[in-house]
Amino acid sequence: MNEIVKGLEIIKKDDDLISLGSRLAFHPLAIKEARGAILIDYDGNEIIDFLSAACVANIGHSHPKVIDAIIDQTKKFIHYNPAYAVFEQMGNLAEELIRITPGNFPKRVAFSLSGGDANDNAIKVARSYTKRTKVISYHRAYHGTTYGALSLSAVSLAMRKNLGPFLPDVYHIPYPDCYRCNSAPTDSGCNMACMEQLKELFNTVVPKEEVAAIFLEPFQGDSGVIEPPAQYIEELVKVCKDNGILLVVDEVQSGFGRTGKWFASEHYGLEPDMVVLGKSIASGMPLAALVARKEILESWAAPAGSFSTAGNPVCCAASLATINVIEEEGLIKKTEELGLYAVKRFEEMKGKHALIGDVRGKGLMLGVDLVKDHKTKKRANEETAKISYRCWEKGLFITFFSGNVLRIAPPLMISREQIDKALDIMEEALGDVEAGRVPDEILKKVKGW
Template identity: 50%
Template sequence: MNKNIDKCKSIVEKDKEIYAQAGKLPYFPLAVKKGQGAIIEDADGNQYIDMLASAAMLNTGHCHPKIVEAITNQAKDFVHYIYPYVYHEPLVELAKQIIDITPGNFEKRIIFGLTGSDANDGMIKFARAYTGRSKIISFIGSYHGSTYGAISLSALNLNMRRKIGPLLPEIHHIHYPDCYRCRFEKKECNCNLECINELENAFKYYLAPEEVAAILIEPIAGDAGFIVPPKKYMDKLYSICKENGILFVVDEVQQGFGRTGEWFGIDNFNIEPDMVVLGKSIASGMPMSAIVARKEIMESLDAPAHTFTGTANPISCKAAIATLQVIREEKLIERSKTLGEYMKSRFREMQKKYEIIGDVRGVGMTIGVDLVKDRTTKERDANAAAKICYSAWENGVLVTFVSSNVLRIQPPLVINKEQIDISLDIIEEAIKSYLNNEISDEVLEISKGW
């Protein structure tokens, strides 16, 4: 590597001495100093094209002028006042707009929080209170956050769950419908949704459906490896929920706000969920989360069942209002669809050349590139993912991986075609370097990721 990263390295060293490493998932020694659009600059002045968007938190890109303006203007008026005690206009204006764009042609209510994790905790509370039932079903491989409730819902990494038990009781996990690694070795042509039997069997033998409050699903699995469920699975799951009085809840924290070429991931399926969990890109990087649900569900809890001092921060509210405006004005949803398709087609061209790319999948600008040791066994190539991402970073592209081996392609939706082309060329070069054994094993000590 010929670039200077001395300042970044010294920041990393200081971090290791003071920050609890339970909160770190490093991929490369990057200390961010600035960002503009889809470009990041590190503490040493090196620039990178951002294919991660702060883990899908920056759909409008870095420092969008309209969002920066909204933030600075509001900061001059007032920075915060405990919302549970008072009211303010930025919140009511934002709340109405979010209710209007979330799916569901019924009367809704919204409540805010600070991070996707607390919204998922709130979801459990509302679901249990409304239904009077205790059990919640979520999916293996999912990540729903790091608070106790959200960890209990998650099932992707034992380190999250070790040593901290007991977790929240009555949360059960089933497999996400994964057509690439179908557990029944079916193809689209002979699939009879064998995977839904797991839920039906659970209901028959050990999980009384009338005790299940909610099923929580990501409409496109994120950290499980960007898996797109078949539409017929989603339809069936939805009808099972309806037949059994179970709430159908979607976690849109990662896929919301235009990321999948629709306002929300679930809009790709024409399903009206009972409850929607929001976060990340809602306020373009300012801390904010929300739960939107049918009015009667949200009226099932009494105050102060879900309050936070820092909730509904007016700066975050103004940032969120500006975010919605930018998404509309710059047609970021359409852009996500067309440029997302373009990226997928370019990765599929690469797939023809490199056996290591087992699958390319995704919707809009949520794309997963599944790296395998062998296309028949589909064995995950975790070292390849770590080394390719590291090499891409050395050459000016920020790309990471999830599920040990799946390249995470989730750039800011404002990225342009030229930036995409440069990034994909650099990723392709990194793949070649990996295949030529040019990336040292030392990288594996640094690039840990998920």
């Protein structure tokens, strides 16, 4: 890798001027250009992207069809506040989102600008529709940083410290995490203790008839790619149905092909009352959406769900092009296959590298959980930071979450050769760290979150 010189000048300006509430400390990456799965920095380095802008660039960076769609629409007109005038791109996109999201029932769409405000819309409209106030979310969930979404989120104290009070009537329960299960399994296997905790909440703290909605990430993303067991989801659906509680599924990270299906809900045959979409929906243009049962989005009145620049026709055009590319290039099937291939390679690495405790996820939403000890599952935080840094030095941009889970989330169009190169780099980095070849010094730089 060329020495980072020009990049550091650019980063310095950012360090001096930009709010500290937004950038996480990983590597000194300043991007000059990006194409497909490759990032090009200001010092001429070509780096494989294993983050996809945090699952924003699912179809790869700067796809020519998205660029064309943006230019074409921009030449016609850029925007008009959709509260006051109609343009066809919004309706066309709503039609497509209704088609691809799970659930063969009448739906409507509410557009917004970020995954966070789409979750806020979901809280508002769930309350309005059910005339109930309480909402339930999960420990270690990430739903965004607008106040509603932040109130749902519980991934780390860093995002909540000194920011309260949060939205009232939001309750958190443990997420079903089979690798780090808090309850000792019975002789006959899993005893669904996580489901019992929801029932206990209903018995002791929250009357279920007062609950408007439960917010679920179908794979919990930022806590380290946790996949709930199918039985949990089945029981959750039943609890919601039996008690008139809406099930809101946040597919902001797991959607748009990321897990080898259009939506992670499909792995469970799940048809949520509301689906929250964002990130890759418009390949990086600011757009998010809430797709919900028709009657739910008919239960509130304007401007309760209005944003001046939401559903912008340029963003809608980018989103329509993105959907088209996913289908035309067969990215969903390809993601499923690449995911299976990557998991197989990680399982082989697990046999050789004691640091790998667990490999989780589907498609190209994978987590490699590094532990100091397979029995205690103590998180190998320093080793993880060092591996991430060593990969960076070798031309692979890879981050981690929960301190010790390497995040595997490349663009879905990444080639088999690029995946192989990246996994080779990861394996070399694992070896380097295990052999003590990466100095402790780097822990001052790579903090992660």
